[in-house]
Amino acid sequence: MKKLLSFLVLSLMVIILAACGASEESKTEDTNANEGTENTETENTETTEPTKLVVGASNGLHDLILEQAQPLLAEEGIELEIVPYQDYVLPNEHLESGDLDANYFQHIPYLEDEIAQKGYDFVNAGGIHVEPIGIYSQEYASLDELPDGATIIISNSVTDQGRILSLLEVEGLIKLDPDVEKTIATIDDIVENPKNLVIDNSSAPEMLVTYYEEGEGDAVVINSNFAIDAGINPLEDSIAIEGSESKYVNVIAVRAEDKDNAAIKKLVEVLRTKEIQDFIVNEWKGAVVPVSE
Structure with missing residues (x-):
């Protein structure tokens, strides 16, 4: 009788322990599943930070054109910060120092002369407009x-x-x-x-x-x-006034290392869109002439 009673007690303990083990395993699985869901939700809610471009521009013209390009670039995931300048010296100095990613204020002969005189390692990323003198x-x-x-x-x-x-x-x-x-x-x-x-x-x-x-x-x-x-x-x-056939095209200038930068290329592409070119024509009535290449 005692043997039978011991056997029944032992069997009952085994059943209870098995049930507890199954319960803990279920909790662990639920916790892991929840963590997986949370991780997935976190991953899904993460957003890619926009690429930021800091561009120096002459005040009163170049900066106004860039302002028109800001929303178009934002649609492409590019945040454009415009830094206005009143002179022709600092924009290139700040481009060389890395304070700017690009500048938009100078025509091709001026850029070429700056490179020759000061040793800047700059390139012309693309022409945007001509300002007849x-x-x-x-x-x-x-x-x-x-x-x-x-x-x-x-x-x-x-x-x-x-x-x-x-x-x-x-x-x-x-x-x-x-x-x-x-x-x-x-x-x-x-x-x-x-x-x-x-x-x-x-x-x-x-x-x-x-x-x-x-x-x-x-x-x-x-x-x-x-x-x-x-x-x-x-x-x-x-x-x-100078004719529209002028060779003095105003360009986007960048450091040579950034000549293939995708955001820079997109900037030039946007500035050459019909929307921006129409703005230039309507705003300045021929005093500023857009170029397409």
Whole structure:
């Protein structure tokens, strides 16, 4: 009888232990399943951070064009931060230092000169627009009215001077040495000056608007970005303006190491879309001309 009783007790304990083991195993499985679900939910809720581009741009024109591109780039997963500048020096310095991923303010000859003079390892990632350079005067309504010995104030930027002198030649005011490349021509390359014009090339580009507004000189040659920023309409207020066939295309400049960067390529692609080009045309009525390649 005692043996039977011991056997029954032992059997009951085995059943209870087995049940407890099954219960713990079930709890473990449920916990693992829940953890797996939580991990899956966490993975599903994680979002990819947008690629960020920091681009320096001239204030009042280039930055406005970039602002139009911001929502289009956001749709492509690119966050565009725009850093405005008032000068032509810092944007390249900050690009070299890595403070910027790209800049948008300079034309091709200026970029090439900066690379040659300062050793920047930059490349042109793509052209976006041309800003026709204009000649302005408070006193005269046309270049034909300029008197003998008139003073024309121009930029002291070496790359601007070749462009300005080419415009003066196109307008019939001077002739340049035909053996000199137009983009690098200087005052010394003038071979004919029938009106004995005095060409003052001592002024910083950003000061030319002030000289024009104060009536300095008989005429002042101003880059369109500075003119527009000051509320001057290049098409209506200039007495002569560069044609749209200009070689001075404004570009996106980047460090050479980033020339194949996908976000940079997308930036250029967006800036060349019809939406952005239409904005440029409508906003500046021909004073800024978009390019497609």
